[in-house]
Amino acid sequence: MTIRQRIILLTLLTFAAIAAIGGYAMLQAHHNAADVKRVTEGVVPSTLASADLVAGLKDVQLATMALVFAPDANTLAQAADKLAQQQNHLRQALTLQLQQASNATQKGLVQQAQQSVASYFGAIDDTVKFKQAGQQDIAEANLFASVAQYQGELEQVIETLRVEKNRSKDDAINALNHSLARTATTLSGVTTVAVLILGAIGVMLYRQIVRPIGQMQSMMSNVAASQDFTQRLPVARQDEIGRSMLAFNTMIEQIQASSSQLKQKTTDIQSMLQNMPQGILTVQAQKVVHPEYSAYLATILETEEIAGRDVMDLLFSNTQLGADTLAQIDAVWGACIDEDAMNFDFNQHLMVGEIEKTMRDGRVKILDLNWSPILDDDGNTCRVMLCVRDVTELRQLAAEASEQRQELEIIGEVLAVSQDKFHDFIIGALRFIEDNQALIRLHPKGDAEAIAQLFRNMHTIKGNARTYGLQHLTHIVHQAEHTYEALRQPRPDVPWDPRMLLDELAQVRAAVERYARINEVSLGRKGPGKGQGEQYLLVDRGQVHDALHRLETVNTNNLIELVAARDAVRKALRLLGTEPLSQTLDSVIESLPRLAAELGKLAPRVVLADHGYVVRHQASGLLKNVFMHLMRNALDHGIEDADTRMGHGKTMAGTLKLHVAAHDAQVYLTLNDDGRGLALHRIRDIARARQLLPADAHPTDEQIARLVFLPGFSTAAVVTEISGRGVGMDAVQEFVRRERGDIAIRFEDQRVGAAFRAFSTVVTLPEALFEHIDTPVIHGVSTSAAATV
Amino acid sequence: MAQILVVDDSSTVRTEVSEFLKGAGLSVTVAVDGKDGLDKLRADSGIKLVVSDVNMPNMDGLTMAEKIRGELRNAAVNIVMLTTENSPAMKERGKAAGIKGWIVKPFNGDAVVATFKKLVN
Structure with missing residues (x-):
């Protein structure tokens, strides 16, 4: 029954009671x-x-x-x-x-x-x-x-x-x-009963209407006060109150939905502000930074004191911006904030897009700034939002990419010139530069004849550079030539300034030397051609071209792309002027079967593990010499003939292993074999016989091993045709040390004092003679052709 | 009849700004200070926009703006100030005088021309 029906019923009952009492009276x-x-x-x-x-x-x-x-x-x-x-x-x-x-x-x-x-x-x-x-x-x-x-x-x-x-x-x-x-009694009785009944109905209505309304009101107040929109009013009635409660529940359901949506959005925004790798801040009236900003801003600006700061102090202090530019920016805030949106457009050209900010420790960060207005309902700019991006790395990478690009272009230019001609060009250019240097020093006050000579020399370098298509060099040489040209005029508008001229000359020299270095190091074309034609280049021109193209088209605003391009080009550049170790040692390994045959042994297996290291061309000769000696030595003195090996339960053919590793800017090339080992007693005897060791000395195994590097030491009973000829271990050590490397013998077993001990020969060389590439070019086994014979 | 009144004591700025606006197809008249500006505005009822410097001899730009609204009872004309600085006190006066825009020098013609055209029509 609805409340309306109840009230009508109560009224009717009241009327009926009054009528009954009246009628009876x-x-x-x-x-x-x-x-x-x-x-x-x-x-x-x-x-x-x-x-x-x-x-x-x-x-x-x-x-x-x-x-x-x-x-x-x-x-x-x-x-x-x-x-x-x-x-x-x-x-x-x-x-x-x-x-x-x-x-x-x-x-x-x-x-x-x-x-x-x-x-x-x-x-x-x-x-x-x-x-x-x-x-x-x-x-x-x-x-x-x-x-x-x-x-x-x-x-x-x-x-x-x-x-x-x-x-x-x-x-x-x-x-x-x-x-x-x-009559009086009956009337008073009836009246009393009527009053009681009506009172009872009233109480009932109170309980059914007023109390639930009160409860509803208190629950609603509770929800409103606690803001806990998960609460629901219990609906156990079908009347108006029940429907009101239902409507209220529907309402808080909607509020809950929209409040959770709002909460979600706020959380999203907060989480974005907390996690985005970008600095975001907003500036309010009086240039004050709003308390809500992205967490990363603190990382960029290296300070936690951000909220409430003056933006000029926070962001624009200690930057490359001059006082005038700072004054303009300072005025821009007032001109835009709390003003019509058009003012933002009016003044946008003054909002600098990039600043170089010096941090407390002196590092300089390049910050990219993006300005945008936040408009209120009236179309006024209520705040200005600044997106701050640290583009230091990006700019460095872009600079690096540009440098790489120049280097690739120079490589292209150098490759187009034959080794001989290029060598001659460099020698000539350096001579002219020396000449100019001497001329400038000789004439502290300037001299027409000297200037003419300076000009002729520089003009010659430029002419040659241009002839060979060395454009980067031509450009720099042209600058110097242009200065001399100006000085040559009857009334020069530049003064004779030896210091400036020497600086300029130093730049030309640096450019020439850069070309020379690329030629020698990257391309491995040191010196004039040796009549064997152009050296083989590991990376073909297509690859150089691809790398160049990649650098020309890379998006310099995209860090990931830039890093990828830089790495790809770096790899291409690294591979220039290098060769795999297997290629370096190719001729040495190929010579082993014939030597084995001469010694009456089977051709050995050779296992190379380069672990991604490739050899720069300038180390190629050294490695050939060193390992020619070491490998032949191993085959001659270490590996036994097939019968002896079989007697020791070994494979008929011996194995030589060479593996490469790097550590502390050094590359370690470790060679060992599965032969009989180092003949320590024989080394000691020979050393004693040759008075390299006092007769009463008791050297350790290590001391004995080191004796083999003494000049003129030879362990073979007869000077064999093989390792006795040419150089000994002392010479090998000399070669290696000349390249700032070293050679040592390391025992591989624990049999101290034994006649023969297993060992490795470790050649250490500076890392600069190698390149490490991501994946090993060669790893695996090179088996000499004769091994299968 | 001109659409825009450029008020600046610097003849360079006057010439530069007015030449640029003329080049963009707007009609321009000039005044050398606030007093002159008020006279020009009295004489020409066609002016829809005043572009004025702040610091000028005789009468500065803000005073002129106040007089345009007060003495001249001209509430319709748009006023835009060219400025090099911007203090809260200036902004307050500007707001009271119904100043629509603040352009920090140096003036960028391309940024303003579209809005200026809207303001004069």
């Missing part, structure tokens, strides 16, 4: 009125009338007396009339009494009175007859005898009737009083 009033009327108009007059009967009887008696004692006929006649009249009255009064008799007793009494009256009147008639007949005495006697007797009877009856009437009247009045009292 009216009915009772009506009854009581009738009762009163009956008492006042019936019972009381009737009682009074019964008293009148006594008077009527007296009247009749008096009239009878008057008649009996009438003196004359006239009086007699009058008395007779009077008597008849009085008799009639009495009769009528009795008739009326009969009509008014309220019960059988009264009725019986009245009828008794009527009979008594009839007797009484009969006696009177007799008396009257006697009177009229003149029989006065008889009449009088009759009067005192029978009339008086009947009169006495009648009086008694009437008295009884009167008493009865009085009693009846008292009864009626008592009944009326009772009835009135009952």
Whole structure:
């Protein structure tokens, strides 16, 4: 039942109760009125009338007396009339009494009175007859005898009737009083019941309407206060309150949804601000930095003090910007913030896009700035947002890429010139530069002839550079030539400044030397050509071209692309002028089967593990010489003949292993074999015999091993055709040391003091003679052709 | 009848700004200071935009702007200030005088021309 229905019901019930009480009261009033009327108009007059009967009887008696004692006929006649009249009255009064008799007793009494009256009147008639007949005495006697007797009877009856009437009247009045009292009681009872029922309904309505509304209100207040939109009001009713609660629940559901959406967005933004690798800040009126900014900004600016700072102080202090530019930027904030959006456009050209900011420790960061207005609903710029990007690395990479590009271009230029011609060009250019240097120093005040000579020299370098298409060099040489040209004029607009001229010359020299270095190091074309034509280049021109193209097209604003391009080009550049170790040692390994055959041994297996290291061309000759000696030595002195090997349970053919590793800017080339090992006792004996070791000395194994590097040491019983010829280990050590390297013998077993010990020969060389590339070019096994024979 | 009044005590700025705006197809008249500016504005009811320097002899730009709104009862004309600095006090006065824009010198013609055209039409 709805609340509306309940209220209507309560109102109707109230009306019904009031109507019932009213109706009942009216009915009772009506009854009581009738009762009163009956008492006042019936019972009381009737009682009074019964008293009148006594008077009527007296009247009749008096009239009878008057008649009996009438003196004359006239009086007699009058008395007779009077008597008849009085008799009639009495009769009528009795008739009326009969009509008014309220019960059988009264009725019986009245009828008794009527009979008594009839007797009484009969006696009177007799008396009257006697009177009229003149029989006065008889009449009088009759009067005192029978009339008086009947009169006495009648009086008694009437008295009884009167008493009865009085009693009846008292009864009626008592009944009326009772009835009135009952009515009052009933009415008050009904009213009380009605009040109680209505009160009960009221309480019920209160409980069902006011209380739930109160609860709803308190729950709503609770939700509003706690902002906990996960709460729901319990809906257990179908009425208006239930529907209100349902509507409220729907509303907080929507609020919850939108608030969680808002929360999510705020979280997203916060998380973006926390995690994006970009500095974002907004500036409000008075140039103050807003408290919300991206966390990365602190990393970029290297300070946690950001919120509330003056942006000029935070961002633009300690930058390359001059005072005037700073003043302009300083004015821009006021011109834009809290002003119409158009002001941002007006002043945008003053918002610098890149600053070089010096950090506390002196490092300089290049910061890219992106400015944008944040507009309010009125179209005014309420804040200015600045995106700050640290592009230091990007710019460095771009510079590096540009440098690489120049280098590749120079490589291209150098490759187009034959080695001989290029060599001659460099020698010539350096000579002219020396010449110019001497000329400048010789003439601190300038000299026309000297200037002419300077110009001719530089012009020659430029001419040659241009002829060979060395464009980068031509450009730099042209600058110097241009200066000399200016000095050559009759009234030069540049002064003769030896220091400046020497600086300029140093730049030309640096450029020439750069070309020379690229030629020698990157391309491995040191010196004039050796008549064997152009050296083989590991990286083909297509690859150089691809690398160059990559650098020309790279997006210099994209760090990832730049890094990828730089790495790819770096690899291409590194591979220039290098060769794999297998290629370097190719001729050495190829010579082993023939040597083995001469020694009556089987050709050995050679295993190379370069671990991604390739050899620069300038180290190629050294490695060939060193390993020619070491490998032949190993085959001659270490690896046994097939029979001996089989006797020791070894494979018939021996194995030589060479592996490359790097550590602390050194490259370690470790060679070992599976032969009999180092013949320590023989080395010691020979050393003693040759007085390289005192006879009483007790050297350790390591000390003995080192003896092999002494000049003129040879362990072979006979100087073999193989390793005894040419150079010894002392010479090998000399070669290696010349390149700032070293050579050592390292034992591989624990058999201290044994005649033969397993060992490795470790050649250490500077890392600069090698390049490491990401993936090993060669790793695996090179088996000599003869090994399978 | 001109659309734009350029007020600046520097003849270089006057010439440069007005030549640029003329080149962009706008009609321009010039004044040498605030007083002159008020006279020019009284004489020419066609002026829709005043581009004024702030610091000038006789009458500065802000005072002129206040008089345009006060004495001249001209609430319709747009006022844009050319400035080198911008203090809160200046901004407050400018706001009261209904100044629409602040252009920090040096003036960039390309950035303003489209907006100026909108303001004069």
